[in-house]
Amino acid sequence: MQLAVWTYEGPPHVGAMRVATAMKDVHYVLHAPQGDTYADLLFTMIERRDRRPPVTYTTFQARDLGTDTAELFRDAAKSAYDRFRPAAMLVGASCTAELIQDDPGGLAEALALPCPVVPLELPSYQRKEHWGAAETFYRLVRHLCAPATAGAPDAPLRPSPEHKRANILGPCALGFRHRDDLAEITQLLTRLGIGVNVVAPLGATPVDIARLPEADFNIVLYPEIGEEAARWLEKTHGMPAVRTVPIGVGATAEFVEQVAALAGVDPRAVLDDAGTRLPWWSRSVDSTYLTAKRVFIFGDATHAVAAARVAQDELGFEVCGLGCYNREFARELRAAAALYGVEPLITDDHLEVELAIQAAQPELVLGTQMERHIAKRLRIPCAVISAPVHVQDFPARHSPQMGFEGANVLFDSWVHPLVMGLEEHLLTMFRDDPEFSDNAGASHLHTSPLAGRGTAHGAVEGGVRTGEEGVDSLLHHRSAAARVPAGGEELWAPDAEAELRKIPFFVRGKARRNTEAFAAARGLARIDLATLYDAKAHYGR
């Protein structure tokens, strides 16, 4: 039994719904009680979809349990087929129906519906949403793709058009910027002279799925959803796959080269005219202040690993924490963490993530919507880089993460939350002017001036506001005594305290924490001016 306050991923049948909803002409009959229909609103509200997910729920009730829930399922499947006439049907159970073991797959097969029926076994008490999406997509591909013809997998029979064609695997409903990434990558391929055979699951019909083997190779854009299917197509149909995720300038260039190599086209024209401003924006002098900004990164493994590379190589940040919530990709994340010399954080407990962020004391957090909330509480700038999605992650404008335009978007959305280079100098220069008091805060952070900031307590600066629901963690309840260090008033000598207040507010909290940690490590009972500057020298970089 696991205590959960908030979860990064839904149950696996929600993953299956994401695949079904992304596709066309597919219907999902889900053996589930009425409450499970809440999942529809994820699509209609968060993603603002203009139609209901293609899902029929059996909505069995307690009184049905004593009679025949299997009959309910049969009726639901039959009437769903009659009403929607899908080209393929998915059948399965949610967590509750899994317990009553009605075997939706077997029941649907016995109905002999005039369309392919793909049974899904999604163990709700072991697995989660991304796994469910990947498994569903894989089952669909396996079921709908014709078995390889003679000679396969070495020499699959495909039409050989003038130019080569690729499938794009992984874009899905409720994906983080999938819509815009897809537009970006499709355009890149077009410029390279590579055709897109099928995009799946997003927008694909069952007929399209059957055509997957007609492409020359696959592009796995979102491994969390597309990798299982890509591996099967590789094994069964001999289709090579490009697995570089084109997030950031470097990764996109590599992606272009790999794709071009597989298609036998020349990538130079595209690479020479990439249209990305990131490299120059990053080299321009205003960006000097970005150097070695400590950044904490958490999200799904693919986005987190890609973000770490961009952060270090393309923005000159220092990765001070890296983690993901999907254990299925723990290996990839561990490898990346080793690269940046940080401890990998693999957890789906947001409270643990909050603690890790507090301990790492980053200057920027790149995370999910949950980390955005954590960062807001800790008063650390933050940008969102990964699902789970929020209505804000479906902007009206084009806002990709992938490709060269995606790199431009990353620069803007990660740098804007920070205090800008010139602004940083101005803040220091004018901070004693009455019109420009510390209490005014930075205008772009949208936080109200905090009255407590100038007080002697470290509560606000320490990043832990007192009061209000939402500050304390369920499992790590901090007592009032822990918030204000015992004898905090006496710990700081008045002159050291006064000196501390001359430090710009946005680094003052960190200076306070560092100095206190420095003093504690040396067993000093009092912090004076010398301690403050000793600590500064100790932590200075």
Place this chain on the structure above:
Amino acid sequence: MSAAAPERLRPASLPQVRRERGQREVFCGLTGIVWLHRKMPDAFFLVVGSRTCAHLLQSAAGVMIFAEPRFATAIIEERDLAGLADLDAELDRVVTRLLDRRPEIRTLFLVGSCPSEVIKLDLPRAARRLQDARPGSRILSYSGSGIETTFTEGEDACLAALVPQAPTGDVSSLLIVGALPDIVEDQFERLFAELGIGPVRFFPGRSATDLPPIGPGTRFLLAQPFLGETARVLEARGAERLEAPFPFGAEGTTAWVRAAARAFGVDEMHLRQVVAPYRERAKRALERHRARLEGKTIFFMPDSQLEVPLARFLSAELGMVPVEVCTPFLHTRHLAEELALLPAGTPVTEGQDVEAQLDRVRTARPDLTVCGLGLANPLEAEGLTTKWAIELVFTPIHGFDQAGDLAELFARPLRRRDVLRV
């Protein structure tokens, strides 16, 4: 301007009720936790369920903003089901950890879910066991499972579980039953004080531990139409339900207050005197929305059981035309007054077959469709104007001073439809 207006409106026959079965598109009772935990700040709600339950709660409530909400899910895992872990021991471990961390929690509700009901996890017994181990806290249980409860029935189950905890003692009070926003509670409290009715107690109040005494002599008014089980256990304890329409709109609230006034021997003239300014103010507030709502057709999809009283309010006080009123469950006794006040011939449907109902919506093409969040945007995309039903349980809508706000909730989508030029 007679305060006896509702009697005059009473039609000859009750509406025909159609019963429908099929696919449902409604929340389960767990959703009630979203407003109940805010009403009772000293209570914690621990759902014993699956990842789906946790996902539902965060999706329905958008709870990400709280790092430490007063609800959580104890997620049953494979090892619990396979018998590798003892479920009772696991639950004890989770609860102990939780209460040790949150000593301010006075009342813990163990909330049953679909999976916990199906595996027949005995939560009442678990609650008793945990209660014995922790005499300092009150540990209760109820089921919010979707196989037994629909949306607002979760509140009914929770309150019904709370009733046996109420003390005896001075039970002569007027009890207002159903979670109300604090501001509405205060308004009613002032109003009943002016009328000289008292003591007035609210159930649930602002604390899960400070419960009103209940027993023979207690008279109660339901503030919500979905409290069938709560009313039953209150009556079993000897309390008496005062029959009344629900306090929506100027007329509804007047009739509701009158029921209490009569029971407490308040003179009709005094009642009219006290109520008149509130009633007038409510009518003025309603008048602003009448032009936009009068004559407009409205279709209620089943959601919160508020459908019948709201249809009555919209038709009687704003001239809207209910083309069909669907409700997940129809408590005919509690809604007798409401049903009688609906325009004659209004089709009322109990239960749901969502596809069939949507077909009827498409045929009727009402000016406004009240529906759940899963259906709203798809219907808008078909050119139909909708009102999210969930807002009706999250927003203060009861009483005289909310009558205008309630009307505005229905007027806003129509107004928006009219102003947009894109």
